[in-house]
Amino acid sequence: MSDVERPVLTVRGVTKVFGEGASRVEALRGVDLDVDPGEVVLIMGPSGSGKTTLLSIIGALLKPTAGTVRIGEDEVTVMSEHRLPAVRIRQVGFVFQDFNLLSALTARENVQVVLDFAGVSGSKARQRATELLEGMELGQRLDFLPEKLSGGEKQRVAIARAMANDPALLLCDEPTANLDSRIGHDVVVRLREIADQRGKSVVIVSHDERIKPHADRVLWLDDGVFREMATMAVDPVCGMAIERETAPAHLEVDGETYYFCSRGCMREFQEEHVQKAQRS
Amino acid sequence: MxxxxxxxxxxxxxxxxxxxxxxxxxxxxxxxxxxxxxxxxxxxxTTFMDNVPFDLVVSQRGVRNLHMTTSFFAESKLREIARIDGVRHADPVLYTTTFLTLRGQRSLAYLIGYEPGRPGGPWAWAGRQVLPTRDGIIVDARIAEDFGGRIGDPVTAGGADLRLEGLAKGTTSILNSIAFMDRDAFESAQGLQGVVSFGLITLDPGADADRVARQIRREIPGVTVLTREEFADSERRxxxxxxxxxxxxxxxxxxxxxxxxxxxxxxxxxxxxxxxxxxxxxxxxxxxxxxxxxxxxxxxxxxxxxxxxxxxxxxxxxxxxxxxxxxxxxxxxxxxxxxxxxxxxxxxxxxxxxxxxxxxxxxxxxxxx
Known part of the structure; x- marks a missing residue:
């Protein structure tokens, strides 16, 4: 296998167990995942399905109970704690739902601080931070504190910060959750561009259906395991994720099949549908 | 960053x-x-040691400072010291700690009896510079001011009834002040004769202070010899x-x-x-x-x-x-x-x-x- 084809991220058999005895929770159960350079992978799933736990383990923030995670050449799961910061600063960029900018630093300083951690300081760091922010169309906001920036601007600063040390892998936790649809779309487009133009791998954890068209792959994480997206459906009434094969109820309306978590949800859907038909 | x-x-x-x-x-x-x-x-x-001109000080054996001490030795010893090669002057000073009373108020003071015109007296003045007479005393200007005293006011100090004759400057400290009077008057008031408390030794120009001190220690029994710095150090301590x-x-x-x-x-x-x-x-x-x-x-x-x-x-x-x-x-x-x-x-x-x-x-x- 050549370097170009080698996955940026390789996850094998990752299991994570929290607690013991009666409070034991298996958050992840033998998860496998490969992410290639330039690929955008969207991981969806209901709340509590293990998405954030998986993202934390991929980002070397959390040790798995079993399994391995390899980022580039480094198997991060066997690394000692004191070596992990170097992996996080150079090989991974994080984009968070709440932006997580440092409130006392300006937009430029928020990017500079990450460069400083990687040993780039002074005018070189300032210049690189300026370029990154200008690339995010924030040239007029360089010296603004986060409190003076809009949500979209904050998230663009966060993306610039994530890209500061040119990591191979971007990990995004609900990057559009706190943004309106237009700004959220802009953020996703930018992430797509980063993958296409710079060859970065992007893993996005989100509930946002609007991201789907921009992803190369959409994975469904449920109950700690990846399931085939094709076999999953969302109950149109309560929004719960359910497997089509084992769904307690389903209904065909106007040539489309709807799956429900219970007969109650199905009845509610039917009543609404009848009322809608009567109105029209 | x-x-x-x-x-x-x-x-x-x-x-x-x-x-x-x-x-x-x-x-x-x-x-x-x-x-x-x-x-x-x-x-x-240490204002006394720092400002009065002398090179060595001689005291009763074992006395190394002024505060809370009494020092007396025979004046004849000072005359012997004056004859040692390298000694230019050996000026006698009498000393006691006392309360001085001015305008009905009392203040702790080092009382110095010195020979008017010789080392041992005030070095800075508030107002006119004077030499103490037999019934006169010089006190610190701040004490006089605090007590509302004026030149000519009666002052009691060291068992003598005196008159305020002059005002010295820079002689108060956290502990007390220094008052100066005529040595003969001091002797009379204290009933002393033929003794001194300290000898202030001034050396000839170029004389070796260590050599003179060693000679005094060797030839004059019952006294302690200190340099100005040693005397001040002891007081500071x-x-x-x-x-x-x-x-x-x-x-x-x-x-x-x-x-x-x-x-x-x-x-x-x-x-x-x-x-x-x-x-x-x-x-x-x-x-x-x-x-x-x-x-x-x-x-x-x-x-x-x-x-x-x-x-x-x-x-x-x-x-x-x-x-x-x-x-x-x-x-x-x-x-x-x-x-x-x-x-x-x-x-x-x-x-x-x-x-x-x-x-x-x-x-x-x-x-x-």
């Missing part, structure tokens, strides 16, 4: 910063002022010995106050920013880098506090000098160094708790909302 982040974190909340810096200022000022007053007082108590425990206690209190204030500020700043430290950890900051940020926060608080305290202490020193406070304050380099070292210790200790908290912080907590 670590220092920049630390200073931004601190300056983000001005009120907290002001409280922190004010705490350090108070703690450091407490120590600087106490040290300064002690240094000033120490300088005052008396004051420092008396105040050491007090100073240690006050320094410790200042240290604790500073420690408590800085520790609280750095800890609350750290706690308030804990989630941001978690973010920094998540995006790759090592513990060592975060420790540097916390230490920089401490260092900035301490430095600002220290500079503030030093500034105020120097202003106080100037103000006391200008307005003529009874006890001068002298900010010494030794005191500044001590406070700086103490402040560095405070800063280091104050950082320990936040550092421990940050070390325990798990970077994955950044995802907890």
């Amino acid at each position: 670590g220092v920049a982040l630390a200073s931004r974190n601190l300056f983000e909340n001005r009120t907290r910063l002001v409280v922190s810096v004010a705490g350090v200022v108070l703690a450091a000022l407490l120590i600087l002022v106490l040290d300064g007053v002690l240094a000033g007082a120490t300088r005052q108590v 008396v004051v420092s010995d008396m105040s050491t425990e007090l100073m240690q206690m006050m320094n410790f209190i200042g240290f604790l106050v500073g420690l408590a204030v800085v520790a609280l500020t750095v800890y609350t700043t750290t706690l308030q920013k804990l989630s941001e430290y978690g973010i920094l950890k998540a995006i790759g900051a090592s513990n060592a880098r975060l420790v540097r940020v916390v230490c920089a926060q401490s260092a900035i608080s301490i430095t600002l506090g220290l500079l503030g305290a030093l500034g105020i202490a120097l202003l106080l020193q100037g103000a006391l000098g200008y307005f003529g406070g009874r006890v001068p304050m002298v900010v010494t380099w030794a005191s500044v160094l001590k406070v700086t070292i103490g402040a560095a210790a405070v800063g280091s200790l104050a950082s320990l708790l936040p550092i421990a908290r940050i070390a325990r912080l798990k970077p994955a907590e950044v995802f907890r909302r």
Whole structure:
């Protein structure tokens, strides 16, 4: 296998167990995942399905109970704690739902601080931070504190910060959750561009259906395991994720099949549908 | 960037910063002022040794200072000393500690009996320079002013009824003041004859003080010979010995106050920013880098506090000098160094708790909302 084809991220058999005895929770159960350079992978799933736990383990923030995670050449799961910061600063960029900018630093300083951690300081760091922010169309906001920036601007600063040390892998936790649809779309487009133009791998954890068209792959994480997206459906009434094969109820309306978590949800859907038909 | 982040974190909340810096200022000022007053007082108590012209002082064997001592030896010994090669003058001085009473008020004083016109008398004057007559006394101008005394007022000192004849300057100290009178009058009042308390030895130009001192010790039994510096050192030691425990206690209190204030500020700043430290950890900051940020926060608080305290202490020193406070304050380099070292210790200790908290912080907590 050549370097170009080698996955940026390789996850094998990752299991994570929290607690013991009666409070034991298996958050992840033998998860496998490969992410290639330039690929955008969207991981969806209901709340509590293990998405954030998986993202934390991929980002070397959390040790798995079993399994391995390899980022580039480094198997991060066997690394000692004191070596992990170097992996996080150079090989991974994080984009968070709440932006997580440092409130006392300006937009430029928020990017500079990450460069400083990687040993780039002074005018070189300032210049690189300026370029990154200008690339995010924030040239007029360089010296603004986060409190003076809009949500979209904050998230663009966060993306610039994530890209500061040119990591191979971007990990995004609900990057559009706190943004309106237009700004959220802009953020996703930018992430797509980063993958296409710079060859970065992007893993996005989100509930946002609007991201789907921009992803190369959409994975469904449920109950700690990846399931085939094709076999999953969302109950149109309560929004719960359910497997089509084992769904307690389903209904065909106007040539489309709807799956429900219970007969109650199905009845509610039917009543609404009848009322809608009567109105029209 | 670590220092920049630390200073931004601190300056983000001005009120907290002001409280922190004010705490350090108070703690450091407490120590600087106490040290300064002690240094000033120490300088005052050696004013006689520092200003009266002599090279060596001879006293009764074993007597090495003025405070709380009595010294008498035969005047004949002083005459023998005057004959030693290299000795130009050997001037007798009588000395006792007494209360002087002026306008019904009493004040502790070193009473010096000297030969008018010879070494042993006042060196600075408030008003007209005079030589004491048989029934006259020269007291410090500040004492006279405090008691409302004027030239010609009756003064009782050392068992004699005298008249205020002149006003000396720079002879008060934290302990007492110095009053001067005619040696013969002193002898009469105290019932003394043929004895002196101290001999003030002036050497010929170029004479070797050590050689003369050794010769006096060898040839004149029952006396102690000291250089001017040794005599002053002994006096200084008396004051420092008396105040050491007090100073240690006050320094410790200042240290604790500073420690408590800085520790609280750095800890609350750290706690308030804990989630941001978690973010920094998540995006790759090592513990060592975060420790540097916390230490920089401490260092900035301490430095600002220290500079503030030093500034105020120097202003106080100037103000006391200008307005003529009874006890001068002298900010010494030794005191500044001590406070700086103490402040560095405070800063280091104050950082320990936040550092421990940050070390325990798990970077994955950044995802907890």
